[in-house]
Amino acid sequence: xxxxxxxxxxxxxxxxxxxxxxxxxxxxxxxxxxxxxxxxxxxxxxxxxxxxxxxxxxxxxxxxxxxxxxxxxxxxxxxxxxxxxxxxxxxxxxxxxxxxxxxxxxxxxxxxxxxxxxxxxxxxxxxxxxxxxxxxxxxxxxxxxxxxxxxxxxxxxxxxxxxxxxxxxxxxxxxxxx
Amino acid sequence: xxxxxxxxxxxxxxxxxxxxxxxxxxxxxxxxxxxxxxxxxxxxxxxxxxxxxxxxxxxxxxxxxxxxxxxxxxxxxxxxxxxxxxxxxxxxxxxxxxxxxxxxxxxxxxxxxxxxxxxxxxxxxxxxxxxxxxxxxxxxxxxxxxxxxxxxxxxxxxxxxxxxxxxxxxxxxxxxxxxxxxxxxxxxxxxxxxxxxxxxxxxxxxxxxxxxxxxxxxxxxxxxxxxxxxxxxxxxxxxxxxxxxxxxxxxxxxxxxxxxxxxxxxxxxxxxxxxxxxxxxxxxxxxxxxxxxxxxxxxxxxxxxxxxxxxxxxxxxxxxxxxxxxxxxxxxxxxxxxxxxxxxxxxxxxxxxxxxxxxxxxxxxxxxxxxxxxxxxxxxxxxxxxxxxxxxxxxxxxxxxxxxxxxxxxxxxxxxxxxxxxxxxxxxxxxxxxxxxxxx
Numbered sequence: 001x002x003x004x005x006x007x008x009x010x011x012x013x014x015x016x017x018x019x020x021x022x023x024x025x026x027x028x029x030x031x032x033x034x035x036x037x038x039x040x041x042x043x044x045x046x047x048x049x050x051x052x053x054x055x056x057x058x059x060x061x062x063x064x065x066x067x068x069x070x071x072x073x074x075x076x077x078x079x080x081x082x083x084x085x086x087x088x089x090x091x092x093x094x095x096x097x098x099x100x101x102x103x104x105x106x107x108x109x110x111x112x113x114x115x116x117x118x119x120x121x122x123x124x125x126x127x128x129x130x131x132x133x134x135x136x137x138x139x140x141x142x143x144x145x146x147x148x149x150x151x152x153x154x155x156x157x158x159x160x161x162x163x164x165x166x167x168x169x170x171x172x173x174x175x176x177x178x
Numbered sequence: 179x180x181x182x183x184x185x186x187x188x189x190x191x192x193x194x195x196x197x198x199x200x201x202x203x204x205x206x207x208x209x210x211x212x213x214x215x216x217x218x219x220x221x222x223x224x225x226x227x228x229x230x231x232x233x234x235x236x237x238x239x240x241x242x243x244x245x246x247x248x249x250x251x252x253x254x255x256x257x258x259x260x261x262x263x264x265x266x267x268x269x270x271x272x273x274x275x276x277x278x279x280x281x282x283x284x285x286x287x288x289x290x291x292x293x294x295x296x297x298x299x300x301x302x303x304x305x306x307x308x309x310x311x312x313x314x315x316x317x318x319x320x321x322x323x324x325x326x327x328x329x330x331x332x333x334x335x336x337x338x339x340x341x342x343x344x345x346x347x348x349x350x351x352x353x354x355x356x357x358x359x360x361x362x363x364x365x366x367x368x369x370x371x372x373x374x375x376x377x378x379x380x381x382x383x384x385x386x387x388x389x390x391x392x393x394x395x396x397x398x399x400x401x402x403x404x405x406x407x408x409x410x411x412x413x414x415x416x417x418x419x420x421x422x423x424x425x426x427x428x429x430x431x432x433x434x435x436x437x438x439x440x441x442x443x444x445x446x447x448x449x450x451x452x453x454x455x456x457x458x459x460x461x462x463x464x465x466x467x468x469x470x471x472x473x474x475x476x477x478x479x480x481x482x483x484x485x486x487x488x489x490x491x492x493x494x495x496x497x498x499x500x501x502x503x504x505x506x507x508x509x510x511x512x513x514x515x516x517x518x519x520x521x522x523x524x525x526x527x528x529x530x531x532x533x534x535x536x537x538x539x540x541x542x543x544x545x546x547x548x549x550x551x552x553x554x555x556x557x558x559x560x561x562x563x564x565x566x567x568x569x570x571x572x573x574x575x576x577x578x579x580x581x582x583x584x585x586x587x588x589x590x591x592x593x594x595x596x597x598x599x600x601x602x603x604x605x606x607x608x609x610x611x612x613x614x615x616x617x618x
Contacts, residue, residue: 130447159582
């Protein structure tokens with residue numbers, strides 16, 4: 001699976017590329033994520049609170065509750081399926097709730113933002129849903145209770161074309177199936 | 179789909195011996211379109227032809243096809259000096275040269291035994307010779323296809339390349355707000371005529387692709403919330419799921435012989451490439467990397483496959499043998515690459531590239547050299563080749579505002595030269611276009 005290694009090689013590639021094109025001012029791959037990290041405060045959102053950290057949405061605007069204090073979704077950085085601390089925290093709450101409600105079955109929907117090709121985003125959504133599922137399994141939830149489905153970029157929660165919308169759309173959502 | 183009743187009778191294949199002065203090198207970009215005089219075809223005052231406006235319609239379809247190619251212009255018939263029927267036998271070439279027509283199309287129509295007989299001749303007004311001619315016989319209502327075939331013949335004669343007008347486009351028709359988008363499969367002639375929806379919109383459907391040899395489409399459907407690759411027979415309307423896979427199958431495409439489907443299978447967060455033989459249903463796994471492998475496309479000889487993978491840390495284009503061996507990266511110019519599609523001529527791979535927040539449609543040689551970007555925009559992807567490998571269609575989206583409005587999606591075409599970019603008009607928003615081969 002991922003990642004530090006992959007990220008590491010990615011940066012290596014980028015550094016090599018930057019060396020190769022000495023005049024090049026921006027690195028190719030990470031334009032979207034790096035810009036979303038750096039300019040979250042300058043985006044047009046009216047709230048003063050930081051809503052995007054390291055490319056990951058940390059607000060609560062779109063979040064719904066499966067039960068009291070059990071958020072239904074986690075958020076991801078651009079083109080990433082790594083679980084942030086906050087995501088792990090949310091999944092731990094979901095696991096606890098699932099343990100307390102042993103008959104509940106769930107589907108985890110993986111979603112991507114609109115900045116990427118359709119087919120790749122289907123695969124990326126599948127990665128994200130499975131990253132969440134894997135974490136629930138490490139928390140003792142049986143895989144038989146969890147299905148996954150990727151919607152790629154087909155079902156955004158925020159229809160805007162801005163950094164906040166994209167960050168809100170890079171998500172996996174846990175929904176009850178019974 | 180109506181059964182296509184076209185009899186193509188080359189009863190009179192006029193001599194082709196003359197050397198033509200008019201010829202177009204279509205590898206050369208942005209040239210002046212070649213002026214053609216396309217006359218209305220003559221007939222003996224046939225009432226049915228008059229009632230159905232067949233003469234006007236045929237002329238319109240032919241000149242629209244040729245003009246849209248960007249290679250030809252159609253001279254306004256008000257400028258025509260010679261208008262009598264004699265022109266079909268022997269034009270007064272000087273009259274046509276005077277109005278700057280380099281080529282002249284004449285024809286005759288008749289209805290015989292309830293069938294439409296169309297005879298046409300293409301004249302080189304400078305060489306003063308007939309350079310192409312054919313008789314086509316069909317059902318009366320098939321005048322549109324006959325027109326496309328004539329346009330194809332003219333294109334072929336004047337460019338030396340196969341035409342691409344008698345073709346269709348299957349695509350995803352989109353309606354509604356972005357977060358509740360309704361998507362249906364739709365099919366139309368290459369010029370937008372004969373538009374028809376193929377699915378109801380109840381299920382999310384994506385990425386339809388034509389079978390190169392049969393009236394069949396493969397696509398992704400979310401039927402019963404199980405995203406799987408499906409087959410749809412266009413003539414019967416029968417749909418069936420392809421194979422029995424333990425996870426999402428997606429990004430399907432046919433092999434050049436139409437007998438196999440290559441696609442991605444996502445399992446436990448990992449997408450790899452598989453191929454299924456449609457005859458014996460045997461499935462073969464082609465890639466086995468922990469990365470995303472998707473968007474596969476065969477070379478026209480079926481020996482190679484190009485695909486998209488992020489195994490090196492970013493999305494790039496790879497090529498491998500059709501059995502999965504010798505996988506190697508070919509995209510090298512910096513930025514991310516996706517949706518590689520092998521040209522029907524075999525020499526190029528079209529792709530989507532994203533670099534510094536912009537999206538490009540481009541082409542490169544099959545070893546990754548000679549990259550050329552044809553068009554740049556805020557978002558565009560998914561190129562599909564014309565049957566002759568000279569034109570690409572793709573879809574483009576506009577940016578939504580912060581309220582989520584202002585978003586649209588449409589299909590565009592562009593020549594391999596990077597010129598002649600055009601929007602293809604569809605009744606509703608459109609994405610994921612796939613262009614058929616010439617209809618058999």
